[in-house]
Amino acid sequence: MPFAQIHILEGRTAEQKKAVIEKVTQALVEALDAPVANVRVWIHEVPKENWGIAGVTAKDLGR
16 A cells, blocks of 8 residues: 655645645556555645745745
């Protein structure tokens, strides 16, 4: 059973996250010849104040 965990900054729409889940699922099905019903995908949204770029939070950078 394939598992995929994806970490992204907060702020994506529900439609964007759904598209990522669908595309990652399809990629795992094709690459691993796994049944689609066995694929699990998690998206972890990281708050912008918890993500640092060059010592500054993404929130402070306006990202």
